Amino acid sequence: xxxxxxxxxxxxxxxxxxxxxxxxxxxxxxxxxxxxxxxxxxxxxxxxxxxxxxxxxxxxxxxxxxxxxxxxxxxxxxxxxxxxxxxxxxxxxxxxxxxxxxxxxxxxxxxxxxxxxxxxxxxxxxxxxxxxxxxxxxxxxxxxxxxxxxxxxxxxxxxxxxxxxxxxxxxxxxxxxxxxxxxxxxxxxxxxxxxxxxxxx
Numbered sequence: 001x002x003x004x005x006x007x008x009x010x011x012x013x014x015x016x017x018x019x020x021x022x023x024x025x026x027x028x029x030x031x032x033x034x035x036x037x038x039x040x041x042x043x044x045x046x047x048x049x050x051x052x053x054x055x056x057x058x059x060x061x062x063x064x065x066x067x068x069x070x071x072x073x074x075x076x077x078x079x080x081x082x083x084x085x086x087x088x089x090x091x092x093x094x095x096x097x098x099x100x101x102x103x104x105x106x107x108x109x110x111x112x113x114x115x116x117x118x119x120x121x122x123x124x125x126x127x128x129x130x131x132x133x134x135x136x137x138x139x140x141x142x143x144x145x146x147x148x149x150x151x152x153x154x155x156x157x158x159x160x161x162x163x164x165x166x167x168x169x170x171x172x173x174x175x176x177x178x179x180x181x182x183x184x185x186x187x188x189x190x191x192x193x194x195x196x197x198x199x200x201x
Contacts, residue, residue: 032167033059033060033165033167034166036166036196037167037198038063039063040163040191040192041060041165041183041192042060042063043191044190044191045110045112048110048139049070049110049139050073051073051108051110052070053077053104053108053110053111053112053130054075054076054077054112055094055111055112055115056094056116057076057112057114058076061076061088062076072088074108075089076088076089077090077100077129078091078092090104094122094129095125097125097128097129097132104133105132105133106135106136107133108135108138110134110138110139111133111134111139111140111142113129113140113143114143118144118145118148120147123144123148126142127151130142140157140158141183141184141185142158142184143184144181144182146160146182147180149182149184156184158184159186160182160183160185161182161183161184161189161192162189162192162193162194162195163183163189163191164183164195165183166196166199
C-alpha cells in the first residue's frame with residue numbers, strides 16, 4: 001500500500017488572505033498531511049466539534065479558515081516556537097504533559113493528536129495530555145500506526161476509521177511494506193467513513 005497524495009507545504013492563511021508557506025521541519029519530525037487528507041479531516045471536525053486542542057497538528061489547525069469560529073475557539077499545542085506570537089499558540093513539550101496550562105484543563109470538546117514518534121511510550125504521554133484537556137465525553141482523533149491500536153482502544157475508546165491519512169513525505173511509509181497509518185476516533189465519523197482515494201493498495 002502506498003500514499004500517493006500531493007506533497008504539502010503548509011499554507012497558513014493570513015488576515016489579508018495571503019498565503020504564507022511553511023515547510024516541514026525534520027528536526028521536529030514534522031510531516032504534513034496531504035491537502036486532500038486535511039480537507040476531509042477539517043470537514044469531520046467542523047461537523048463534530050466547537051473547541052479543539054490540536055496536539056502537534058499545526059497542518060490541520062492552520063488550514064482552518066482564519067475567520068472561522070472553530071479556529072478562534074481552538075488552540076494549537078506545538079513544540080515548534082515559530083508560531084509563538086499566534087494568540088492561540090500553546091508551547092507543548094509532549095514529554096511534560098503536567099506542564100499544560102491548568103486553565104485549559106478539561107476545556108475542549110475535541111482533541112486531535114499526531115505524535116512525532118510512533119512508539120507506545122510517546123502515545124502514553126499524548127493520552128495523558130488528551131485526558132487532561134478533554135471535557136467529559138469529549139471526542140478524540142489521532143493518527144497512529146496499527147501497532148498502537150489496542151492502547152488507543154483501551155485508554156481512549158478509539159478505533160480506526162475507513163479513511164486512511166496520506167502523509168506524503170513521511171519516510172517510514174517508504175520503508176514499511178504495508179501502510180500502517182490509520183486515523184483513530186472515539187466517535188462515529190460523518191466524513192471519514194469513506195475511503196481515501198490517495199491510498200493505493
